[in-house]
Amino acid sequence: MTDKPGYRRPQAGTQPDYLHPTYQSTNLRSPSKPLVYLPHSLSEITGPTIGAEHVAEKDNDLTAQHDGEPLGERIIIHGRVLDEDGLPVPGILVEIWQANAAGRYNHARDLHDAPLDPNFTGTGRTVTDADGWYQFQTIKPGAYPWGNHHNAWRPAHIHFSLFGPSILTRLVTQMYFPGDPLLAYDPIYNCVPDTSAKERLIAAFDLEKTIPSYALGYRWDIVLRGREATPMEK
Amino acid sequence: MTLYATTSHTVGPYYHIGLTWLNRETLANELTLGERVAITGQVVDGNGDVVNDAMLEVWQANAAGKYDHPEDQQDKPLDPNFEGFGRVPVDAEGRFRFTTIKPGTVPGLKGSTQAPHLVVLVFARGLVKHLLTRIYFEGEPANVADPLLECVPAERRQTLLAKADASGVYQWNVVLQGTDAETVFFDY
Numbered sequence: 001m002t003d004k005p006g007y008r009r010p011q012a013g014t015q016p017d018y019l020h021p022t023y024q025s026t027n028l029r030s031p032s033k034p035l036v037y038l039p040h041s042l043s044e045i046t047g048p049t050i051g052a053e054h055v056a057e058k059d060n061d062l063t064a065q066h067d068g069e070p071l072g073e074r075i076i077i078h079g080r081v082l083d084e085d086g087l088p089v090p091g092i093l094v095e096i097w098q099a100n101a102a103g104r105y106n107h108a109r110d111l112h113d114a115p116l117d118p119n120f121t122g123t124g125r126t127v128t129d130a131d132g133w134y135q136f137q138t139i140k141p142g143a144y145p146w147g148n149h150h151n152a153w154r155p156a157h158i159h160f161s162l163f164g165p166s167i168l169t170r171l172v173t174q175m176y177f178p179g180d181p182l183l184a185y186d187p188i189y190n191c192v193p194d195t196s197a198k199e200r201l202i203a204a205f206d207l208e209k210t211i212p213s214y215a216l217g218y219r220w221d222i223v224l225r226g227r228e229a230t231p232m233e234k
Numbered sequence: 235m236t237l238y239a240t241t242s243h244t245v246g247p248y249y250h251i252g253l254t255w256l257n258r259e260t261l262a263n264e265l266t267l268g269e270r271v272a273i274t275g276q277v278v279d280g281n282g283d284v285v286n287d288a289m290l291e292v293w294q295a296n297a298a299g300k301y302d303h304p305e306d307q308q309d310k311p312l313d314p315n316f317e318g319f320g321r322v323p324v325d326a327e328g329r330f331r332f333t334t335i336k337p338g339t340v341p342g343l344k345g346s347t348q349a350p351h352l353v354v355l356v357f358a359r360g361l362v363k364h365l366l367t368r369i370y371f372e373g374e375p376a377n378v379a380d381p382l383l384e385c386v387p388a389e390r391r392q393t394l395l396a397k398a399d400a401s402g403v404y405q406w407n408v409v410l411q412g413t414d415a416e417t418v419f420f421d422y
Contacts, residue, residue, distance in 0.1 A: 003343050023244075050256065084236060192241050
């Protein structure tokens with residue numbers, strides 16, 4: 001049987017190294033020995049096809065999960081999931097989680113002295129449509145302090161987790177908001193050298209998506225690894 | 235049009251909010267075909283301290299060596315009672331445990347055969363990009379000819395082998411960093 005194509009290796013500077021000393025948690029959690037090169041076999045070009053069957057229609061509305069409305073600035077985030085050839089990736093699971101408007105996660109380990117919001121859990125999920133589009137309604141998360149260094153603050157962000165056509169397209173990342181002054185100081189945002197790659201993590205304000213008298217719109221596209229044209233030899 | 239894959243960032247310490255709804259620590263049900271295996275272990279960092287905020291994801295073939303995925307066009311049976319996906323959090327002591335079936339052998343590249351194995355992704359605060367490793371089974375005859383194990387330095391191969399204890403439970407730890415026992419991770 002002829003081998004099938006694998007997936008493309010990252011463009012230089014666009015994916016982080018495991019050791020990133022200014023983000024202190026990497027210092028004891030990054031491998032110290034060389035990674036072993038992995039050719040892409042059937043075990044890697046396949047992957048879980050988890051998705052639509054587990055997601056309810058309203059799971060993408062984080063403002064409608066409780067009796068009351070959460071505090072904060074209502075926002076719509078939408079965009080397309082594409083591969084590196086620009087083709088849409090339909091039917092895949094997109095999971096998100098985030099802090100509330102005060103910058104507090106609904107999580108036992110978050111000890112930040114900011115109020116919890118009884119009307120906000122901060123969890124959402126959806127499935128991309130036939131053209132790769134996804135959409136969430138939520139509130140804009142607040143910035144929050146963390147213990148990485150003196151006076152460290154995470155810029156406002158939303159965590160995204162995506163599957164895709166194979167285990168190699170698995171992606172967990174964070175989306176940021178335009179104009180946030182904390183981005184320049186954040187070691188996680190700055191974990192790759194490529195400026196364009198960093199800027200692609202920032203959503204764009206989208207006036208067309210903005211709902212008058214209701215919610216601000218943001219557009220954020222996500223790109224999953226693309227396929228090699230032919231099987232790679234190493 | 236050529237785009238570049240979105241930069242990976244850490245799941246952070248609060249991933250449970252978004253991800254635990256899809257936990258799958260029992261991959262097989264009572265109708266799934268194959269030999270039941272339980273796999274347990276601990277995630278530790280470069281100081282040997284437990285990592286209590288990690289999460290594993292597992293991907294594997296069924297007992298016949300067939301993946302539940304359209305790219306797998308082998309003439310082998312799918313098992314309607316097996317998806318092959320696990321999502322396994324660790325507890326306060328960094329321990330995890332999941333149960334599944336032992337997968338069959340699957341084809342490797344260039345006509346080779348891969349020994350039974352599970353693909354494992356490791357997520358945690360401090361991992362800006364998830365790690366990828368594999369679990370093989372100690373004592374499995376097919377390990378000798380596995381094309382990927384052959385690429386791993388011989389003295390490190392044992393980090394990929396789950397070892398059955400006296401009760402038959404497979405033990406396999408994830409050592410994120412270390413001079414001796416650091417788990418082999420792959421450049422994927």
